[in-house]
Amino acid sequence: MKPKKYPMTESGKHAVLQELDTLQTQKRTEALERIKTARTFCDFREDSEYAAAMKAQAQMEERILLLLDMLENAEMISEKNHFVDSVVLGTPVTFIELPNGEKEIYTIVGMAEADPLNGTISNDSPLAKSLLGRSVGDEVSFSTPGGEMKLQIVAIG
Template sequence: MSEEKKHYMTAEGKRKLEQELEYLKTERRKQVVERIKVARSFGDLSENSEYDAAKDEQAFVEARIQQLEQIIRNSVVVEDDADNPDVVNIGKSVTFIELPDGEEESYTIVGSAESDPFEGKISNDSPMGRSLIGKKVGDEVTVPTPGGELRVKIVTVK
């Protein structure tokens, strides 16, 4: 049996996943079961779109529960690295400027399970995250992107 993938994350990210799992198990499951019961009362199940939709939702909820359980089981919480405050790692926020034009951007590096680019959280597995991990303030980094290489200079790490 192959070893399961480790999911690196912050303590906050793990807590959020645990809360979502608890909600799905205690509340969402009950809501879906009730929806299935109501849909069954509409009669013939072979032509009952409400029943089909409720069963699809049940499958989605159960799959998400299994996914969350696997992620949490294989999670590795990354602690704050106070010994290296200027080094980029999971859980740290990094600000860099794009070279040569100087456009500034800031992101927090998180594990893939908690990444959300719209919230400024990028995965350590993303090309940007992989390129920045282990680098420090002042370093110039080349990031591979679909449109070619991007050069950045790290300004701050928090």
């Protein structure tokens, strides 16, 4: 089975590297200290503080493994605002919601750097899937938890 690819821009890769460094140095040390402190107060069969510290440490280690996998299987995408005639990863797309005409701009990126509040959405999201490969003037629709949403692409790049 092929490993999963993680599309990411250069700035997204930088953010993953920063998070990984923080987890492997500062947070890992803090987690081990928390476990060490919890051990001094407990009967291991009953102590919730120890159990919580162990769970937090395990979750952090899982995140580290995911970040390492993302970096190993990164598929770099361009952040340049070059002219393209269809929606592709790394290029901003402007659309209006139909029928109200509310205008929005998003850049489709990999899940590692998606941040909808700051204008980036994951290529795995229903919105991104409906936009990828489409052109200016195209109307697309997709399902959301609140119902069907319809929009029209007005600019790419």
